[in-house]
Amino acid sequence: MHFGLTEEQEMIVSTVRSFVENEIYPHEEVVERTGDVPREIGEEIKRKCMELGFYACNFPESVGGAGLGHVDFALVERELGRGSMALTHFFGRPQNILMACEGEQVERYLLPAVRGERMDALAMTEPDAGSDVRGMKCTARRDGGDWVVNGTKHFISGADHADFIIVFIATGEDDTPKGPKKRITAFLVDRGTPGFTIRDGYKSVSHRGYKNMILEFDDCRLPDAQVLGEVDGGFAVMNEWLYATRITVATMSVGRARRVFDYALDYAAERRQFGQQIGKFQGVSFQIADMITEIDAADWLTLASAWRLDQGLPANREIASAKVYASEMLARVTDATLQIFGGMGLMDDFPIERFWRDARVERIWDGTSEIQRHIISRELLRPLGA
Template sequence: MNFGLTQEQEMVVQTVRDFVESEIYPHEDLVERTGEVPPDLGADIKRKCLELGFYGCNFPEELGGAGLDPLTFTLVERELGRGSMGLTVFFGRPSGILMACEGEQRERYLLPAIRGEKVDALAMTEPDAGSDVRGMKCSARRDGSDFIVNGTKHFISHADLADFVILFAATGEEQTAKGPKKKITAFLVDRGTPGFEIRKGYSSLSHRGYHNSILTFTDCRLPATQVLGEVDHGFDIANEWLSGTRLTVAATCVGRARRVFDLALPYAAERKQFGKPIGANQGVSFKLADMITEIDAADLLTLSAAWRVGEGLDANREVASAKLYASEMLARVTDEAIQIFGGMGLMDDLPIGRFWRDARVERIWDGTSEIQRHIISRDLLRPFGA
């Protein structure tokens, strides 16, 4: 791995950072105060992203995307991590899982998503099936050449903006050496399909303006043409997608941590107590040293994992390590930043408290820290037959 960025990568980083600072930062207070993104503001961010040529940048050029490799795309996500997720969601990055679209699905879902004409959302988590994805109860049973879907999904990010969802549902069961295991199939489901309802989700502590929704399916009939990939093989495409989203979480955590540090460092150098800058005190200066060391370590771990993905190397453990370490690093960095700012760190006048609050969800979604440790330890022990 070359630790230096290419000239093109440097340009991408600077372009996205400039975009976040000029188009995202100015609106963050509004989103924090109201918990909403005005539709015209979201549309404006999307339009500017399209004009910049970055919409769908994680897709191949021949499909209309920017064709960024995994490492460069991770750099994009890192810079977007500096801004409010309620706003950066409009800097469109459709689910990579849509690459599994075939035939007419490409014209109805894949290409419109890349062009910004349609927005997708992933529907996997259920009230009784979070980390235990195989325990999902939402089912799709065959009825002739169709499928009838019944069940509920929740915590579905930005489904309120979606034109269609990528639904994962149980379509059967198979016997394995470890007992019965559900077969999972992925479906493409349009908003407005009879029997499919998108409802307002929970009021979340983290990421105001970035909404979650509850999806209900009541005898929702889907033709076989809506199957994404192969019947009973939804996990084959889900596993590839989950790797990408975990890298995104790691990268955005690094970006957010750097923004917090960029606020804490000058404050420590300028804020005076007892006649000298607080940064001159070892109790504060050592915090800064630990913070930047952890940020750099998480950054390199994340970029290394992205490089492995781009090289076609096995990166399951490395991606899990990056997600685990970066998300837990962000919690520590934001907490220490509040300590450096003191009481002001908890006030709405500064964004530090928001970053601290937002950081909490990163250790939960896209695989909890416990799941990441399970993936890592399983990968280490598997060669020994354990």
Template sequence: MHFGLSDEQDMIVKTVRSFVEKEIYPHEALVERTGQVPRELGEEIKQKVIDLGFYACNFPEDVGGAGLSHLDFTLVERELGRGSMALTHFFGRPQNILMACEGEQREKYLLPAVRGERMDALAMTEPDAGSDVRGMKCSAQRDGGDWVVNGSKHFISGAEHAEFFIVFVATGVDETPKGPKKRITCFLVDRGTPGFEVREGYASVSHRGYKNYVLYFDNCRLPDAQVLGEVDGGFAVMNTWLYATRLTVAAFCVGRARRCFDHALSYAAERKQFGQQIAKFQGVSFQIADMITEIDAADWLTLSGAWRLDEGLEANREIASAKLYASEMLARVTDATLQIHGGMGLMDDFPIERFWRDARVERIWDGTSEIQRHIISRDLFRPLGA
């Protein structure tokens, strides 16, 4: 692996960072204060990204995307991690799972999503099925030529802006030596479909303005044309396209940690106590040293996972390690930054308290830290028969 960025990659980093600083930072206080992203502001950001040529940059060129490699896209996500998630949502990275669209689905869902004409939202989590995906109770039953869906999903991000939803539901049960095992199917569900309702969810302390929603299905009828992939093949679709999303969380955490670190570094260099800069005290300077070491380690771990994907190498354990380490690193960095700022770190005059609050969810969504440790340990022990 070459450890330096190419000229093109350096351009990507500089372009996205400049965009975040100019188009995202100025609106963050508004989002924090109101908990909302005005529709016109979201559309304005989206159009600027389209004009910049970065919308749907995670999709291949043959469907209208920028065709970035996994490593290139990880660099994009790292820079977007510096900004408010509620606002960078409009930078536009549709779910890669849409590449599973076939036939008319491509014209109705895939291509409009890549062009920025229709936004999507992914729906897997339920009140009783978070990490345990097969524990989902939302189900679809055959009725004539249709599927009838009943149940609910929650913690659905981006739902307020979505024109359609990518929904995983149970479509049967297999009896296995280890007990019943649910079959899962993925459906494409349009907003406004009869029997389908989208409601605002819970108030969260993390990522204000980036809301979560609850989806309700009450005898919602869907034809076979709405199945994404194969019937009962939801896990195959999921494993092909979704597991790398953990890498984007890791990249986000690295970007956010670097922004937070910049605040800690400058504050320690400027703030004076006992007649000298607090950076001269080992209690502070050693924290700064530990922070940058951890950030760099998380950065390289994340980029290594992306590189392995580009090389066609197995990367499941490496990506799990990146997500685990980067998300827990962000928690330590934001907490140390707040401590360095003292009481002012808790005041909204600085964005530190926001970084601190936002960091907490990264160890939970897209697979908890415990799930990542399970993936890592299972990968290590499986070859030994343990």
């Protein structure tokens, strides 16, 4: 087994880290203070990302992307995790699910997204359907040659900047021995479509400037050309492409934890109490030791799950393990860092309180910790008939 990075991977890490430090860090204060990303800053980040050759680097070369493998892309996301999500959003990584585009959809959605001409967002969650995707109430019914959509989606990240949204909608229901079961279809919905409204969502304590939006459908008519994949085939599309979102949460959690750890380490070495650096006290030094051990473990767990995907191996359980462990590790690391900083950790003179706030959502979105544990245990028990 080889645990080292290749020369090319080392270059990816250093390039993206340098970009984050030089193009993201300087703007974080204004985003924290205002809760918004000034349009000119977002466009500048996007332009520089394109010049760097990293825009849509998660897409294959055949459609104009950089063709990075899963491990390589995990390294990109890990370094982006060091910066404000509201700002790194413009370091474009369109949804991989767009690879399911066919026919005219390729020219209308896939290629413009890869070229940075159009931005996308993904919508599944509803007020009454979070982890329970089949419980969604946003429905599309047939009317002539169109679909008529009614309902609401919420907590939709990136929809404030999106030119189109990939929306999962219930298109029917089957009776099963376990009760009614929704059929789900993915649709491509353009901003400005009649009957489709995007409005501001809720004010969140995590990731200021990275807004969640509410989508409302009121007799919104969509033609068959807007169906992504097959009618009633939303779960097939989901299962083929959406595994990447959980790896993203894990990798970004590792990157953010490493940045937070650097603050803790430096502070422990510089801050003096009782005539010596606080890092010399066992109560602090042991926390430092535990933090780096957990960060390294989460890092390797995450890269190992990405490696399995590159090898064409099953990775559902491994990805779930990486997501739950890395997100919970981040919570522990940010909390321990705040404790090391003491009262100053809660003040906005330092970014520690921001990292602490931001860490909380990672255990919720893209599948809660409870859902990840369900996936892990199911994968282990099913082969045994349990």
